[in-house]
Amino acid sequence: MADAQSLDPxxxxxxxxxxxxxxxxxxxxxxxxxxxPRLTVWEDAVERGFVQREGVSLPATMVHVTGAGRAFLVAHxxx
Amino acid sequence: MSTLTLIAICATMLVTNFLSGLFGMAxxxxxxGLLLVLLPVQQAMVLHxxxxxxxxxxxVVVWRAYIRWDIALVYSIGSLIALALWSITRYVPDKxxxxxxxxxxxxxxxxxxxxxxxxxxxxPQAIGYGIGCTGLIxxxxxxxxxxxxxxxxxxxxxxxxxxxxxxxxxxxxxVKLIYFAGIVVDPGTVDYLxxxxxxxMAAIGTAAAKPVVEMLSDKTYRLWANRIVVSVSAYYTCYxxxxxxxPLFD
Numbered sequence: 001m002a003d004a005q006s007l008d009p010x011x012x013x014x015x016x017x018x019x020x021x022x023x024x025x026x027x028x029x030x031x032x033x034x035x036x037p038r039l040t041v042w043e044d045a046v047e048r049g050f051v052q053r054e055g056v057s058l059p060a061t062m063v064h065v066t067g068a069g070r071a072f073l074v075a076h077x078x079x
Numbered sequence: 080m081s082t083l084t085l086i087a088i089c090a091t092m093l094v095t096n097f098l099s100g101l102f103g104m105a106x107x108x109x110x111x112g113l114l115l116v117l118l119p120v121q122q123a124m125v126l127h128x129x130x131x132x133x134x135x136x137x138x139v140v141v142w143r144a145y146i147r148w149d150i151a152l153v154y155s156i157g158s159l160i161a162l163a164l165w166s167i168t169r170y171v172p173d174k175x176x177x178x179x180x181x182x183x184x185x186x187x188x189x190x191x192x193x194x195x196x197x198x199x200x201x202x203p204q205a206i207g208y209g210i211g212c213t214g215l216i217x218x219x220x221x222x223x224x225x226x227x228x229x230x231x232x233x234x235x236x237x238x239x240x241x242x243x244x245x246x247x248x249x250x251x252x253x254v255k256l257i258y259f260a261g262i263v264v265d266p267g268t269v270d271y272l273x274x275x276x277x278x279x280m281a282a283i284g285t286a287a288a289k290p291v292v293e294m295l296s297d298k299t300y301r302l303w304a305n306r307i308v309v310s311v312s313a314y315y316t317c318y319x320x321x322x323x324x325x326p327l328f329d
Contacts, residue, residue, distance in 0.1 A: 006228075006232065007231065009234060010237055013237075032237070033103075034237050034240075034241055035100075035103030035104070036103055036104060036223070036241065036244070037104060037223070037227040037230070037231075038102060038103030038304070039231075039237055039240070040300075040301065041237065043301060
């Protein structure tokens with residue numbers, strides 16, 4: 001599996017995409033889950049606290065950017 | 080090929096492609112290990128090449144709009160250089176070498192120095208990785224983990240990575256087929272029924288994984304993906320060592 005650091009450019013893309021507007025969880029997974037290579041972009045973004053899920057029932061679950069996510073975008077000149 | 084071997088191959092295809100569909104990785108690595116147990120090296124490489132070609136051609140078709148042809152083209156020069164070099168020796172690894180290399184390869188990418196950052200858009204690196212990855216494919220049957228490090232060290236977006244990697248995999252497995260079915264001494268052959276059944280089982284295995292993928296939480300995925308990579312690699316390394324050491328104790 002790729003280490004989190006090598007995925008930074010892709011994690012930035014994901015956080016930037018969520019920062020534009022909150023996204024439905026299912027839409028996000030559909031757009032960002034990859035195979036061969038399986039890139040753990042979403043998993044890393046959650047683990048590092050850049051995005052978070054809100055809502056319990058799956059179809060209504062939304063993904064929002066966090067303060068740490070915004071700081072990450074600022075630090076890399078994306079905002 | 081006996082009916083029992085054919086059934087074993089079909090079961091292997093089904094299970095490894097289910098795992099590959101579930102975790103989005105490692106399918107080819109597990110498959111070649113099992114095929115090497117069931118078949119002679121040449122035949123295992125040919126059958127593995129056919130099924131991997133089928134799945135990668137499918138990915139190329141699905142993601143064709145995102146392929147970075149400039150990178151794939153330069154990479155193909157490296158692939159052809161590797162084929163030419165290997166064709167001079169016509170070397171066929173024995174099972175001990177293949178298993179040892181299979182086991183060690185994922186760890187090689189882990190111990191690579193952090194400042195040796197690959198760049199997928201560098202032409203010399205694309206040729207270098209073309210030679211290296213294709214050489215690895217001819218030695219072990221797979222080069223996925225090594226190819227991933229190359230594509231992740233650049234500015235490609237995720238769909239470009241998947242699409243362009245698929246093209247490189249098509250190249251690599253085509254070279255493997257040409258080499259093991261035509262160039263080496265005593266080339267491997269696979270009949271149409273076996274090849275057809277293998278591709279069918281691979282498709283069924285992948286499709287069966289889809290509903291299960293949704294049930295895997297992010298943490299469960301990480302835990303099991305790491306466990307699979309480490310345990311499979313460790314098993315291959317131990318098996319390779321045992322194959323090497325076995326004759327010493329006869």
